[in-house]
Amino acid sequence: MDALEIRELRYFTAVAEELHFGRAAERLGMAQPPLSRAIQHLERRLGVSLLERDRRGVSLTGAGEVLLYEGRAALDAATAAARRTRRAGGADGQGGSRNRLVLAVKAAASHELLQKLLDAYAAEPGAAEIEVLPSGMCEQEEMLRDGRADVALMHAPFNSLAGFDSEELTTEGQIAVLPAGHPLAARETLSMDDVRDLPDLPLARWPRHGTYPPGPGPEVRDQTQLAQLIALGRTMAVFPDSARSWLWAGHAAVPLTDAPPVVTSIAWPAHSRSLALAGLVRTATRL
Amino acid sequence: MDALEIRELRYFTAVAEELHFGRAAERLGMAQPPLSRAIQHLERRLGVSLLERDRRGVSLTGAGEVLLYEGRAALDAATAAARRTRRAGGADGQGGSRNRLVLAVKAAASHELLQKLLDAYAAEPGAAEIEVLPSGMCEQEEMLRDGRADVALMHAPFNSLAGFDSEELTTEGQIAVLPAGHPLAARETLSMDDVRDLPDLPLARWPRHGTYPPGPGPEVRDQTQLAQLIALGRTMAVFPDSARSWLWAGHAAVPLTDAPPVVTSIAWPAHSRSLALAGLVRTATRL
DNA sequence: ACCTGTCATACCCGGTAGGTATCACCGCAT
């Protein structure tokens, strides 16, 4: 019962994701035959069939799905180990950067909270250096898992806190961000039913984990694009209250009475034991 | 920036735990020179010094400590991936055992709760087969992490729920289990101060993660040994209320007014997506 | 000084990961 090797997991996940040995081999920078052999070898060692080689392509068996899922976790853990070790040893350029934290935040969210947090923490005695790592819309989980970040500001229910330790920081309502001239912009409040499925204002779509959800609305990549499209009267969006800070002149914000509240939390890998991290969390909860 | 290999992590953790290349090599079933080389190679690839080779033995650098910690997580993740995949493929003997959960429970704890849970769950339509895996005193976390178990009954504050999803099931007080003839056994209630550091009844010590904590009390391995020693008047112990079910005639139980309450939870790896697991958790919370 | 215990170095060998060439198999077009 010898353990899986990381290399084998890399190979398997490549094949499982591509469902095609040739493309997977290309992605891995190797030839196809050794890849086929490696997967066969893996299946023999596990005593389990992972892939269904049908003439019409490759598909995952049940065990293969399990391995894809669990293997990704193992891969993340291994790359996180490497990254954090390199950083702890100061192999990232300047030497000995022990006292440093990487904080992942959504690019345009929680501006004021972040500012207050950084200011307050910098005033602490012995504060570590905080590197702010801007992340995409829901990339923070991945960043924490694979070691690119040590700690993150996450927003339930958009981010999932599963597998992390966290402390709640703030809770806020949500607003509908509409074109200033739109009839609904004059209302005092709105409900989700009012803004869902408006034919003239379809909800914009963000990429989640690399792909766009289906829907009628325009696809946007960042918040500036979205802001422009709203100002042009092409779409609308639902955002936490704090988004008011970046609204344009052509925008109108109307509170939503029944939108789920957005909880901003500070989250970190459950097993972290860093002193600097503990200090940052303490500062954050005192704000 | 090629990834660490599991083999390298195994080697490094062995050395980091033994702090001795020879013993580590023996534990790994290999000779010492290749082990030394492997560690050097690892240090060169990470660009970081992990071990301080001092004349008088080996010690961990800061980066080494980080790698030991993170590496263990990666090792656990990899072995969990292998184990769960094998099980999903039915490679553990009988074929295709997809619908099966391994539940880790402390050997002699929560007897009645466990009984009720298993009965209730078995009555559910489409219930999976539950394999009950008895665990040591605080071994459940490890079992969940490395895939030996899918779900566990854990007892805060003895087990740490960090890194797992969980649902609280019951809360109970604690009792002092004393020899029946002891003067304190006649009391209606006791406080922690009453029973801490009694010269005639030192608290027994359980092994935690393989080693015994220091102290004057006798070292016990299982709950039967402890019961015997208590009946003999040599020691005492503090247990949750539910421990009354296994008390002997020579024991006396006195409620402790200020002991921390014991919370029994059902816990599982945060990323689990198994249908059977969801059903078991639902059953448990409805008890 | 000697011996002992430690980790590092030198050198050799065999397994295996990876490459190239090719096969076996099917769907599909002509």
Added chain:
DNA sequence: ATGCGGTGATACCTACCGGGTATGACAGGT
């Protein structure tokens, strides 16, 4: 039907590297 393109599997070879043995370097204790 029959070749063609595209798939994954097989055969075979090479080179690297992981592992073993023997030995060195170096410090402490006697």
